[in-house]
Amino acid sequence: MSPVAGDVRVDYRLRSRSAAGVGELGDLAVESAQAIARTGLLFEHPGSRDYDPRGQIAEHPDTPERIDAIDGALAAVDWLGWERRVAPMATRAELEAVHDADLVNMIEQLVAGGGGLIDADTHVDAAGYRAARHASGAACAMVRALMAGEAQIAFAALRPSGHHAERSRAMGFCLFNNIAVAAQLAIDQLGVRRVFILDWDVHHGNGTAEIFRRRDDVLYASIHQANTYPHSGPLRDAGSGEGLGYTINLPVPAGSDGERWVSLLEHVVIPAATAFRPELVLISAGYDAHRADPLGGCQLESSDFARMARHVRDLSRRTHAPIGAVLEGGYDPPALAESVIATMRALSEDDAAESIAPDLIYTRQAASYVGHHWELQSARSST
Numbered sequence: 001m002s003p004v005a006g007d008v009r010v011d012y013r014l015r016s017r018s019a020a021g022v023g024e025l026g027d028l029a030v031e032s033a034q035a036i037a038r039t040g041l042l043f044e045h046p047g048s049r050d051y052d053p054r055g056q057i058a059e060h061p062d063t064p065e066r067i068d069a070i071d072g073a074l075a076a077v078d079w080l081g082w083e084r085r086v087a088p089m090a091t092r093a094e095l096e097a098v099h100d101a102d103l104v105n106m107i108e109q110l111v112a113g114g115g116g117l118i119d120a121d122t123h124v125d126a127a128g129y130r131a132a133r134h135a136s137g138a139a140c141a142m143v144r145a146l147m148a149g150e151a152q153i154a155f156a157a158l159r160p161s162g163h164h165a166e167r168s169r170a171m172g173f174c175l176f177n178n179i180a181v182a183a184q185l186a187i188d189q190l191g192v193r194r195v196f197i198l199d200w201d202v203h204h205g206n207g208t209a210e211i212f213r214r215r216d217d218v219l220y221a222s223i224h225q226a227n228t229y230p231h232s233g234p235l236r237d238a239g240s241g242e243g244l245g246y247t248i249n250l251p252v253p254a255g256s257d258g259e260r261w262v263s264l265l266e267h268v269v270i271p272a273a274t275a276f277r278p279e280l281v282l283i284s285a286g287y288d289a290h291r292a293d294p295l296g297g298c299q300l301e302s303s304d305f306a307r308m309a310r311h312v313r314d315l316s317r318r319t320h321a322p323i324g325a326v327l328e329g330g331y332d333p334p335a336l337a338e339s340v341i342a343t344m345r346a347l348s349e350d351d352a353a354e355s356i357a358p359d360l361i362y363t364r365q366a367a368s369y370v371g372h373h374w375e376l377q378s379a380r381s382s383t
């Protein structure tokens with residue numbers, strides 16, 4: 001974090017506390033404000049460990065062991081001092097603010113019949129449905145807590161993930177689009193005018209992109225591997241109608257490493273998001289771009305997720321927008337757990353975000369395209 005951004009953040013907390021009637025503030029209050037800025041909320045639910053699709057789909061990668069690994073690794077570091085909260089279930093009304101009622105009805109009918117396949121990769125039974133309702137509910141509870149000022153950073157570590165679920169279609173392990181449900185709730189009920197969603201899962205978040213593609217109140221930016229599932233998200237797709245420019249798709253070839261991902265984030269995504277002036281920042285935090293992942297073909301290390309998180313954290317502090325991360329993919333449990341902790345640590349600490357030179361091919365090409373819609377000034381020079 002730069003000294004300037006740090007001063008701005010503390011000052012902001014002090015102002016908001018004074019407005020709440022705390023009164024004159026001394027050194028103690030400054031320390032307390034800094035502690036609030038660095039202590040996060042972690043949302044969990046035991047239902048995430050109860051659902052195992054391998055009973056229906058052999059060798060399915062979305063296993064309870066993913067959550068076990070995260071939980072075990074976090075326990076070993078005392079949850080980094082974050083406050084743990086049990087996630088509620090999303091209500092039908094919260095789901096139907098984004099999804100067609102027919103989708104929810106179809107899933108409930110499948111569950112009532114004992115469960116079944118939605119597509120070749122996507123299965124639901126009673127445990128899966130319960131887990132999915134809590135995964136969406138966690139994202140909702142997270143944005144409520146963030147916008148109430150209970151924390152500046154939060155992580156919802158539940159499964160199944162959500163970013164492939166479209167308005168009327170469940171797919172790709174996803175029943176409901178957890179992050180979209182939360183973003184919509186923030187706009188409808190919490191007075192948030194602009195939500196920035198960064199999706200760093202190795203797969204394109206076709207569901208989130210579809211739900212918000214005609215909207216200018218949600219900026220959706222995805223870095224993802226090209227020519228893999230779900231085969232959407234080309235650079236030329238920038239949204240449509242009033243949402244033109246508010247979708248940023250940055251596909252990268254298989255084999256891309258952290259340098260390429262961080263370069264795209266630093267030089268394309270963050271400057272556009274800075275110009276957008278978000279009031280809430282959400283991360284579709286998938287970890288299947290990790291080099292150990294059995295599904296993804298990219299080469300990121302756990303530390304690369306921390307590098308990206310630091311850039312997002314600095315954006316959040318500059319714009320006074322809290323950050324909520326929602327777990328998406330990541331199918332090598334040890335790499336997943338290590339990367340989740342790296343992300344949480346980076347969000348809560350003050351290590352400076354590293355600035356790197358733009359990737360000569362992909363970043364420049366992406367910047368020239370996204371630059372049609374956004375003035376891509378360096379985030380540092382604009383503060």
Ligand SMILES: [Zn+2]
Nearest residue numbers: 201203288329
């Ligand atoms: Zn994925």
